[in-house]
Amino acid sequence: DIQMTQSPSSVSASVGDRVTITCRASQSISSWVAWYQQRPGRAPKLLIYSATTLQSGVPSRFSGSGSGTEFTLTISSLQPEDFATYYCQHTNSFPTWTFGQGTRVDI
Amino acid sequence: QLQLQESGPGLVKPSETLSLTCTVSGGSISTSSYYWGWLRQPPGKGLEWIGAVYYVGSTSYNPSLESRVTISVDTSRNQFSLRLSSVTAADTAIYYCARHLRGYDLLTGYYSWFDTWGQGTLVTVSS
Numbered sequence: 257d258i259q260m261t262q263s264p265s266s267v268s269a270s271v272g273d274r275v276t277i278t279c280r281a282s283q284s285i286s287s288w289v290a291w292y293q294q295r296p297g298r299a300p301k302l303l304i305y306s307a308t309t310l311q312s313g314v315p316s317r318f319s320g321s322g323s324g325t326e327f328t329l330t331i332s333s334l335q336p337e338d339f340a341t342y343y344c345q346h347t348n349s350f351p352t353w354t355f356g357q358g359t360r361v362d363i
Numbered sequence: 364q365l366q367l368q369e370s371g372p373g374l375v376k377p378s379e380t381l382s383l384t385c386t387v388s389g390g391s392i393s394t395s396s397y398y399w400g401w402l403r404q405p406p407g408k409g410l411e412w413i414g415a416v417y418y419v420g421s422t423s424y425n426p427s428l429e430s431r432v433t434i435s436v437d438t439s440r441n442q443f444s445l446r447l448s449s450v451t452a453a454d455t456a457i458y459y460c461a462r463h464l465r466g467y468d469l470l471t472g473y474y475s476w477f478d479t480w481g482q483g484t485l486v487t488v489s490s
Binding site for chain 1: 409410411412423424425426427459463468471472473474475476477478480481482483
């Protein structure tokens with residue numbers, strides 16, 4: 257099975273900072289990655305799919321890049337509501353739809 | 364606006380069967396290209412996909428849970444349900460229902476992501 261490894265596991269940042277989270281696949285997965293945001297006590301929310309496509313309604317400060325084995329989620333200017341845990345998902349990993357272990361972004 | 368809402372007991376005894384229902388509102392469960400799935404998240408841990416059902420009744424399951432899982436759909440009620448048998452403390456988690464787009468790429472196979480989630484319900488396995 258292909259493993260998805262996120263780094264860092266947590267990051268401390270301030271409002272207005274640029275934050276980058278990395279997800280590495282154990283082998284090439286083309287652009288089959290989605291990113292989710294999970295605020296404390298809330299369900300995950302889809303941010304990006306196909307590595308770079310922004311889900312409808314998601315602010316443009318979120319962006320995704322990468323292909324093959326390395327993918328990044330970037331928040332260009334961190335807002336108070338962005339303090340959350342972020343997960344990547346291998347979207348071509350039927351029948352497990354594997355997730356990364358998560359990256360917590362806190363103050 | 365599509366909404367999903369989980370319901371069911373919050374406490375289940377070890378060895379018994381966990382049963383949850385997800386009610387879909389603001390849209391029809393009988394929609395092509397979308398599967399209706401269950402995921403779970405142990406407290407403080409990551410996400411695990413359990414399985415999913417298509418509106419015609421076809422299902423797919425995570426191999427790690429397949430022997431204990433049954434997911435079914437009731438299109439007349441716009442609901443789908445999860446049954447997980449022989450539960451242990453390791454099954455204690457927040458259980459989410461979610462809609463997932465699923466497609467097929469000729470080169471790489473099935474692909475899917477989860478675009479709408481329920482709020483989640485905590486199920487504790489304890490005597």
